[in-house]
Amino acid sequence: MKVAIVHEWLTTYAGSEKVVEQMLEVYPEADVFVMVDFLPEKDRGFLKGRKVRTSFLQNMPFAKKKYRQYLPLMPLAIEQFDLSAYDLILSSSHAVAKGVITGPNQLHISYVHSPIRYAWDMQHQYLKESGLQRGLKGAFAKWMLSRIRMWDYRTANGVDYFIANSEFIASRIWKVYRRESSVIYPPVNVNAFAYREDKEDFYLTASRMVPYKKMDMIAEAFAGMPDKKLVVIGDGPDMEKVKAQAAKSPNIQVLGYQPDAVLIDHMQRAKAFVFAAEEDFGITPVEAQACGTPVIAYGRGGSLETVRGLGVPQPTGVFFEEQTPAQVIAAVSRFENEGGAIQAANCRKNAVRFSPESFRKKLQQHVDNKLHHNTRQAGSVQAVL
Structure with a gap:
């Protein structure tokens, strides 16, 4: 059996x-197919030296830094x-990878991280x-996103x-495509995050400092709790907003970007991890x-599936x-009053559900079942003919 894996791009x-x-x-x-491949050499180990097939976008001007601006050409690519x-x-899709052309005798299974966010429910935010x-640029962008929605629905x-990466994304797939999906949670390398009681x-709190992560909002909440220390790890466009809160609040320490070893050390020692984004899945919790x-988390999106709340x-x-900020303050207060019910061992046990081993086992079972179903279905058709 010949297998192709299709992914949007390899850049990080x-x-x-x-x-x-x-x-x-x-x-x-x-074999691996992507539209562009600019993955640094230090990150290419998982490819094990295999050749990656790329599209014509690979050689477009400024593609290495501006590949996202070629969105209008991605369906064609x-x-x-x-x-x-x-x-x-197997397509791994968060934009256009699911749109590859396949024939009736081929099996195409698409693992969807999300339907194209900026073309569907997050268009206005984008x-x-x-x-x-x-x-004029706005009018063109709206027209272009409308065309992409039509293409996305058709493909x-x-x-x-x-396959959806969470029940949250399964509901998006149904909303956008009116298609059922199975849920297989993405792999998290839990063994790299050693247990500490x-x-x-x-x-x-740790994340890229982009608006939807609400890192500045978390900092503002802790500015209102001067007796509680917050450590912030990460970098990005909202860094100055976070630093502005920290400048007024000595209980907030901003470390900026840190290597994995430092992040893991802080995760192991922290009283709780604060997470305020609405994510499709959310790996850091x-x-x-x-x-x-x-974890103290916003109760929307993937967090509802990866964190077990009090009660x-x-x-x-x-x-x-x-x-x-008021809701974060209330949640921290509840954690300090009722958090004794949360055991470190149960946190670890819950996380192990999302291990790479679990992902591989479920993916292979799913594909084998669909291959068997399609083979049996093809046999039934031949028998009728």
Whole structure:
């Protein structure tokens, strides 16, 4: 059986690339197709020297830094891959990878991290943050996103089976494509986050400092709790907002970007990890729990599936219902009053559900079942003929 793995682009080694890594563990002979490949040499180990096929976008001007600006050409680029020689196509899709062209005798299973966020329910946020709400550029952006929505909906018909990375994304897939999907949670390298039972008297938040992560809002909340220490790890556009809060509040320590060893050390020692984003899945809350650290999280999106809130057996964290400083303050207060019900060992136990081993086992079982189903279905058709 010939297998192709299709991914949007290889530029960093992050969450979706770790899904591709585990797909290659299951299917080591698979060929990899991406629109552009600018992955640094230090991050290419999981490819094990295999050649990566790229699209014409690889050679476009300024593609290395500006590849996202070629979004209008991406549907065309992904459709140019000739996959006719492959029996099984696995696409890892958060934009256009699911749009590859396949035939009736091929099985296409798409692992969806999310339907194209900036073309569907997050369009208005994307236009606002990009300054594209008005003017000629804004009009072009809206027209272009409308065309991409039509293409995205049409190409869903070329997918035989969908896998969602969470129940939250499964609901998005149904909303956008009206297609059912199975849920297989993405792999989290929980073994890299060693368990530690004894904790110190500080809270931790860590993330890229982009608007939807609400890092400045977390800092503002802790500015209102001067007796509680917050350590902030990360960097990004909102760094100055976070630093402004820290300048007024000596209980907030901003460390900026830190290597993994420093991040893990703080996760192991923190009293709790604070997470305010609405994520499709959210890896960092799982990593914190792998360290035995409870999570105080915004109760929307993937966090509802990765964190067990107070009130259920073996809880691992506390939820807040709105992305406001007042709600974070209330959640921290509840954690300090009722957090004795949260055991470090249960946090670790919950995190292990998302291990790479679990991902590989579930993916292979899912693909084998669909291959068997398709073979049986083809046999039934032949018998009728």
